[in-house]
Amino acid sequence: MLIRISQILIAFFSSIATAVPVEAQSQILKLEPSSKWMIDYADDSCQLSRQFGTDKEKVIAIFSRFAPGDEFQLTMAGKPVELRGVTRKASVRFGPAETEQQLKFGIGNLGNDMPALIFLDQISIAAPEEVDKKNGMKATTGKYLGLPMTAERKAAVTQLFIGRPLRRPIKLKLGAMDKPFAALSTCIDELLTHWGIDVAKHKNLTMPVRPAGNPGRWVTPNDYPRGMLMKRKQAIVHFRLSVDENGKASACHIQQSTRPKAFDDAVCRALMRKAKFQPALDKDSEPIASYFRSTVVFTTR
Incomplete structure (x- = not known):
């Protein structure tokens, strides 16, 4: 659930960025991991993060989870995701087999000087419509109905593609995501005990x-x-x-x-x-x- 408070509307800075055609495969920035996956046990959330690429091409992907389930908030930080202006949505796909998603985002910074895309909604590796369809319910855009993702499906996710509105699309080579997501879930279960919640x-x-x-x-x-x-x-x-x-x-x-x-x-x-x-x-x-x-x-x- 997302509550938007707008005295004057639209997410973060407004103007239009020039999009690069997704089909221009030769222009995709393909980044290999340059660190191991890291888990941050914060006081009230869990974060899974990894660095890809180096120097000016360095990108950090952060998956934040705030409660049990398969949803997370995605943040991408680094010079390659810097935008001078924004559209309302970005094209995101967990690959190679998942469906492309159109996700709302805002612009911020990680630390003092690393530009970041902060995706506003809690998302899953599957598009909302796909989750609804597999759950045997009518598709409801932008809403996840809680369908558990199997370990096999998570393991099949090995890359993350970010297209529009980036000037140059990015493909992160994540590696199989079953074990990293399992570690994130373990963190959340431990967090619940600190909240005074009966996990069982x-x-x-x-x-x-x-x-x-x-x-x-x-x-x-x-x-x-x-x-x-x-x-x-x-x-x-x-x-x-x-x-x-x-x-x-x-x-x-x-x-x-x-x-x-x-x-x-x-x-x-x-x-x-x-x-x-x-x-x-x-x-x-x-x-x-x-x-x-x-x-x-x-x-x-």
Whole structure:
């Protein structure tokens, strides 16, 4: 779930970048790994990262996961992904066999000087329509329905292709992704125990935490920090709410944020005031303590 907060609309910087035809295979920048996969056990999220290429062609791919499942947020950083302007979406494909996806993104930096593409939605290696189709349900663009990905399917993913709107398309030679994704899942399971979550019971929920009402009304344009708006600052804030067995939000946690901190504070202040839930139910349909997570995007035109 993604909550967009826009005083003035559109994601990050606006103007149009020149696209390179995807078919121009000779112009694709093909990058081999230049580091091992690394797992970062953060306080409220897990990150899987690897470097590809060297020097001016160096690219870092970061897969961030905030809860159990097969979805992740993708960030690509390095000079080859630098854009002077952006379109609203980028073409992304996990290959060689998965379907191309059109993903919304914003522009930022990794550290002080490494340009980055930050994909706004939680994604999977499969396109949303493909997930829905294989789950026997009507396709719903932009929505994953929780179909588990098999280890065999993950192992078949060995490359990541980024096309438009990059001036030069990029192909990262990932290697088989079953073991790296398994390591990411292990990290998340361990993280849940630190959240006070019963991992075993959560594997057999009859119902997860459900919002009572429309989450899109929890954080509104009125919550955009005034000082940040005047400076045209923008942010992506991933949050987690602890939800008790009565469906009450008991704590707000920032899982990851592009900051400044004023955005984090605004999100938690609004959520703790407005968010209401129906509690999670265990295998016996008894309410248990759980969590709810989502993302707020603050954007300007």
